Amino acid sequence: MAEPMKIRATLKGDVAEVKCLMNHVMETGLRKDAKTGTAVPAHHITNVTCTVGGRQVMDAQWGGGISKNPYLAIRVKGAKAGDKVVVTWIDNKGDSNTAEASVG
């Protein structure tokens, strides 16, 4: 797990557009293996946080309804060029990953 995430934050006026692409299987726990017929165990992101310039701007609770390799885009007001953007996720198995970028 924990393949690198892609992240970019672009400033337009005082709004930073943060785009992030996470690598995750996002198994719901309900899908059945086509060959064995047994359910594939749940394995999905449960929490995602985003900070911009040290300020937390998002704290999201996710579940099995989010698709594989989630794509996240948020707009953050009051950002400045050079602000550090950090996006972190944690999954139901305790795995996590973090990506950083600076607003540009």
Added chain:
Amino acid sequence: MPIDRRDFLTSSAAALTAAVLPRTAAAKPHAAQPHVVVVGAGFGGATCAKYLRLWDPGIQVTLIEPNPHFTSCPMSNWVVGGFLDFDYLVKRYDKLPKYGIRMVRDRVTGVDGEKRLVHTQGGEKIAYDRLVLAPGMEFMTEKVEGYAEGAKAGKVMHAFKAGPETLLLRKQLEAMPDGGVFIIASPPPPGRCVSGPYERASVAAHYFKQHKPKSKIIMLDGHIDVVSKGPMFKAAWKELYPGMIEHRPNNLAVGFDHRTMTVRTEFEDQKGDVVNIIPLQRAPQLCKDAGVRNDALDRWCRVDFTTYESTSVPNIHVVGDPIMSNMPKSAHVSNNQAKIAAAAIIELLHGRQPDPVPVIGSTSYSVTSDHTSGSIAVVMRYDPVKKVYQRQPEGGANKTHSEIEFEYGRSWHENMWADTLG
């Protein structure tokens, strides 16, 4: 067929809001002989005009097209790869009048759906009983910041409508030094010819391998993977061009600086020596003006899939690229939709019920070199309950490319042109 998550919300919202229009009472024809006007003489429009006349010589058909010749997009990557003369893509329209089609060389500037009139640049007003719009697509170049300036400076092109840009791209690849970087930036679906960019990477690699072996091709792909013929392309690239093509998925181009030749995507910047950006697409402005570009994102036209009549303006049918559907935007699909629309229009003009469960086929060939190719063939049938074309069993894509598929593909092109242009 997988639905892209970015389009899912749009399409489901549109489905909720799409009002079911009551079928208007069949409009009375202007004259004893009903008149169908077809706009655009590509794979959709020319086929529709021809088959209307073939199947019902009692119908008067006018085909309006601004270009003097037909230029084929299928096979245009062969020109990019340097193994076909551009002239071979250019076909004459001279056989269509033999079917009793009135050809008008003009550009349609407006449609009056209420009065059932088409206005042209040449000042003509042409009345219709039924109108078929087959104008292809237009590029949303505004979605790539700096594209317009770059294109003006001759530093970027889409080359996704066969024409001068096809030759410009070829010229730039020829001028590129060995060891250069060729960038192909392609959009996520829906759009014209989803396998086209991968075919283009293949033909460029074929050329580089012989003449500039140190060069590299970087694909900045807005899609999640090489979905169309993916296993076939990936196997062919590994076999023929190991290490030459780098495919970077989830990387939609959003900007281009022609002074530094840098493409900006959602996630990275990439500098190239030759830059080919294929922007997102939509149904052309003409469709919007006619009131038939009616999906939630103002990009595509919603139609009744048994008649291809617009869901918003009666007596206007739309075929080919402008349609919002799960069908690929390919030459074969345009050609087949045109036949379904032609048959339905004839039934409607005679006050009969069109086929409620039409069947459509799509085959598409992609070359991987100047002598190998891979294909996909699917058959879809309209499901009137789910209101969508459902893929039928069997069919599918080649897992590997081959020389015999190349020969099949060559025949496919000849047959498509013959069927479309007479």
